Amino acid sequence: MQIELLTTILLVCILVAFALGAQVGLALAGIAMGVGYLVWGDALFNVIPSTVEGTFFNFILLAIPLYIYMGQILTRSGIGDAMFNASQLVIGRVRGSLAISVVGVCSMIGAMVGIIGAGIMTSSSIALKPMLERGYDKRLALGVIMAGGSLGILIPPSIPMIMFAAATQNSVGRMFLAAMIPALITIVLIISYVVITCKLNPAKAPLDVENDIQVPKGYELFKTIRDGFSSFLLIVAVLGSIIMGIATPTESGAIGVVGAIILAILFKRFKPSIMMKAGLQTSILVSVAMWIILGASVFSNFHLLMGVQSMVAGFATGLDVPPIVVIIMFQVIMLLLGFIIDEFIIVLMCAPIFTPVAVALGYDPIWFGVLMILNIVIAVQTPPYGFALFYLKGIAPKGITMMDIYKSVTPFILVQFLVLIICMLFPDLVLWLPNKVMS
Amino acid sequence: MIEQLLKGYCRFVRYSVKLVGRAVPVLLPILAGLVAFEVFARYVLGTPTIWVYDTSLFLFGYISALGGAYAQQKKSHINVDIVYLMVPKYVRCIFNVLTIILAVGFLVLLAKMSFEKFSESLQFGYRTKSEWSPEVYHFWLMMTVSAVIFIAEYSAELIENIYYLFTRRALFSKEELAADAAKKPVLAILRSLHLTGLSVFLTDFFQKSQSRGEANDYLNFDEVLDKHHQEVELEDAEKLAKDEKEIESEDAEILTKDQEKKGSEYAN
Numbered sequence: 063m064q065i066e067l068l069t070t071i072l073l074v075c076i077l078v079a080f081a082l083g084a085q086v087g088l089a090l091a092g093i094a095m096g097v098g099y100l101v102w103g104d105a106l107f108n109v110i111p112s113t114v115e116g117t118f119f120n121f122i123l124l125a126i127p128l129y130i131y132m133g134q135i136l137t138r139s140g141i142g143d144a145m146f147n148a149s150q151l152v153i154g155r156v157r158g159s160l161a162i163s164v165v166g167v168c169s170m171i172g173a174m175v176g177i178i179g180a181g182i183m184t185s186s187s188i189a190l191k192p193m194l195e196r197g198y199d200k201r202l203a204l205g206v207i208m209a210g211g212s213l214g215i216l217i218p219p220s221i222p223m224i225m226f227a228a229a230t231q232n233s234v235g236r237m238f239l240a241a242m243i244p245a246l247i248t249i250v251l252i253i254s255y256v257v258i259t260c261k262l263n264p265a266k267a268p269l270d271v272e273n274d275i276q277v278p279k280g281y282e283l284f285k286t287i288r289d290g291f292s293s294f295l296l297i298v299a300v301l302g303s304i305i306m307g308i309a310t311p312t313e314s315g316a317i318g319v320v321g322a323i324i325l326a327i328l329f330k331r332f333k334p335s336i337m338m339k340a341g342l343q344t345s346i347l348v349s350v351a352m353w354i355i356l357g358a359s360v361f362s363n364f365h366l367l368m369g370v371q372s373m374v375a376g377f378a379t380g381l382d383v384p385p386i387v388v389i390i391m392f393q394v395i396m397l398l399l400g401f402i403i404d405e406f407i408i409v410l411m412c413a414p415i416f417t418p419v420a421v422a423l424g425y426d427p428i429w430f431g432v433l434m435i436l437n438i439v440i441a442v443q444t445p446p447y448g449f450a451l452f453y454l455k456g457i458a459p460k461g462i463t464m465m466d467i468y469k470s471v472t473p474f475i476l477v478q479f480l481v482l483i484i485c486m487l488f489p490d491l492v493l494w495l496p497n498k499v500m501s
Numbered sequence: 502m503i504e505q506l507l508k509g510y511c512r513f514v515r516y517s518v519k520l521v522g523r524a525v526p527v528l529l530p531i532l533a534g535l536v537a538f539e540v541f542a543r544y545v546l547g548t549p550t551i552w553v554y555d556t557s558l559f560l561f562g563y564i565s566a567l568g569g570a571y572a573q574q575k576k577s578h579i580n581v582d583i584v585y586l587m588v589p590k591y592v593r594c595i596f597n598v599l600t601i602i603l604a605v606g607f608l609v610l611l612a613k614m615s616f617e618k619f620s621e622s623l624q625f626g627y628r629t630k631s632e633w634s635p636e637v638y639h640f641w642l643m644m645t646v647s648a649v650i651f652i653a654e655y656s657a658e659l660i661e662n663i664y665y666l667f668t669r670r671a672l673f674s675k676e677e678l679a680a681d682a683a684k685k686p687v688l689a690i691l692r693s694l695h696l697t698g699l700s701v702f703l704t705d706f707f708q709k710s711q712s713r714g715e716a717n718d719y720l721n722f723d724e725v726l727d728k729h730h731q732e733v734e735l736e737d738a739e740k741l742a743k744d745e746k747e748i749e750s751e752d753a754e755i756l757t758k759d760q761e762k763k764g765s766e767y768a769n
Contacts, residue, residue: 079600080580080581081581081583082584082585082596082599082600083581083584083585083593083597083600084580084600084603084604085578085579085580086579086580086581087579088603088604088607088608089603089604091607092603092606092607093603095607096606107610107613107614110614111615111617111618114611114615114644118561118562118565118640119558119562119629120558121558123561124536124557124558124561127529127532127561127564127565128532128533128536131533308540308544309540313536313537313540315533315536316532316533316534316535316536316537316539317537317540319530319533319537320533320534320537337530338526341526341527341529341530342522342523342526344526344529345525345526345529345564345568346522346568346571346572346575346577347577348565348568349566349567349568349569349571349572350572350577350578351565352565352566352569353565353572353578354578357607360607403581404579407579
């Protein structure tokens with residue numbers, strides 16, 4: 063059978079299965095095996111054991127449970143609140159300071175949790191109430207939570223980046239480093255947007271002084287500073303050990319878990335029940351991620367076996383357009399995919415197909431990976447169907463309509479889109495740091 | 502009768518999956534500890550271990566594969582629910598049946614291939630391609646088991662959906678689900694086996710075979726089962742009442758003690 067026809071059939075099947083609300087990982091695998099059996103017969107089923115081996119005997123993917131576990135312990139033992147309070151001490155006098163802390167802290171938390179949905183949920187549980195209590199504009203509050211929570215996958219350690227690295231055989235460390243500068247630019251731009259909009263419209267963000275809220279004193283003050291500082295230190299230690307080459311990304315995840323437990327014990331926040339809940343939640347998230355990876359890998363292995371790569375490559379070179387147009391085309395496809403499916407699947411489905419083409423066109427795979435992640439950040443929160451919007455709707459207070467949410471996220475999406483374009487035009491922004499540190 | 506059997510089966514599956522899902526997280530701290538120990542061994546002890554690499558990968562496989570069925574029970578797996586949420590419950594059940602068949606199709610293949618791999622690796626003593634190179638047969642056995650319990654979980658969901666399609670009412674009411682969720686899995690598995698009516702069926706059967714000649718009145722069976730259930734519920738209710746009484750009396754004791762204490766403080 064022609065690969066073009068086969069791909070069309072597969073895509074139609076996927077669309078139907080997804081519309082029916084199928085569990086994505088198993089549906090992908092089921093479709094691949096079903097269609098594959100009709101084309102190739104049962105010899106194809108040998109793809110399954112080799113894919114299982116490739117998925118579960120993978121030291122890079124082993125980082126996923128460790129990072130998620132670390133994030134769960136940290137957020138459940140109240141370290142997120144500590145960071146939030148500490149950052150308020152530093153910038154509490156600036157108008158819109160809460161919103162700024164939310165961007166900073168929530169992107170950190172999002173990074174620790176590693177998954178957009180969980181990032182937004184955790185961020186909102188920490189930050190939404192304080193902002194609304196102090197009379198912040200609801201749209202601004204929701205917008206920064208969305209921006210912070212979804213930025214999480216751009217800031218290392220990030221699960222989708224680990225998946226990208228595993229799917230395309232690139233170094234996780236390089237990937238993490240490459241994302242740093244784009245992440246920094248995004249955060250700076252978002253914070254400046256918050257500052258400017260609050261200056262222009264002071265009613266959006268009342269100052270603490272206007273609300274009679276006191277800065278903590280004495281032991282409380284000491285505790286806030288200590289908690290905030292040590293959690294910051296833990297993140298630096300985890301990232302630092304990767305960058306300095308002391309530990310592999312997987313090992314630094316384990317260091318992070320041990321560090322998080324030690325912090326929780328030191329701050330007298332350690333409870334067996336917290337560990338139980340963190341463990342249970344982690345194991346559920348990990349099995350969700352791994353069954354999707356397994357299913358999507360079965361699908362893409364089958365698809366690659368059928369020769370989809372040469373089809374895409376042939377199509378891309380046959381178009382006879384400048385390489386950058388091909389890259390832009392990929393970006394548009396991923397943006398559209400982001401409307402219906404979540405970040406894991408986009409990475410797992412697109413990375414093995416698109417990356418070799420980008421490399422063949424003379425681009426750096428790491429650069430392409432960072433673009434992909436940036437793109438996903440935007441895609442999942444783009445109205446009308448970006449799936450992160452529905453998480454936000456789920457946590458929003460009563461009386462917030464979908465339209466309010468669309469309006470609240472729009473300025474932040476524009477900022478992130480700007481960053482995507484900047485990174486696309488200036489690849490050096492992405493590649494400079496990893497080349498400098500790990501060359 | 503059939504309804505009881507179905508309910509019993511669904512409960513049995515649900516609790517077994519829950520038991521496995523609850524047991525798996527115990528491995529997580531061990532996994533993190535092992536990988537962290539490797540770093541410690543390399544820098545502090547100066548001798549990297551050879552066994553941590555394989556062991557941690559095996560643990561990772563166990564955690565992520567075995568937890569799949571429980572994640573399904575918790576409805577944590579990711580799906581695209583744009584259309585799904587817009588259609589009425591009846592149509593949703595049809596959707597569920599179709600998607601379950603698709604997923605189970607793959608899981609059956611996975612179970613079959615994993616089991617073949619298992620017997621192969623047992624026969625030829627396959628090992629991992631690493632320095633320590635432990636045997637891998639247990640991993641494939643575990644994959645088979647995880648695929649099978651995943652299928653079992655889906656089969657229970659399939660039954661619930663098909664039941665709804667035929668009768669237009671849910672197999673389990675909301676109250677039943679809430680009550681079930683509070684139970685401890687180990688005891689509940691045994692009880693659900695009991696409640697499938699198997700035990701009642703057997704005793705009834707033997708009684709019937711003893712008194713042959715009487716009419717084979719299967720309507721009788723439902724009555725027996727109902728009676729049995731009433732007894733069980735009665736027992737539960739009695740237990741609950743007893744527990745509550747105990748708690749109340751304890752509370753009363755504490756209260757009187759407190760008052761006595763206060764009284765003595767005042768006296769002082």
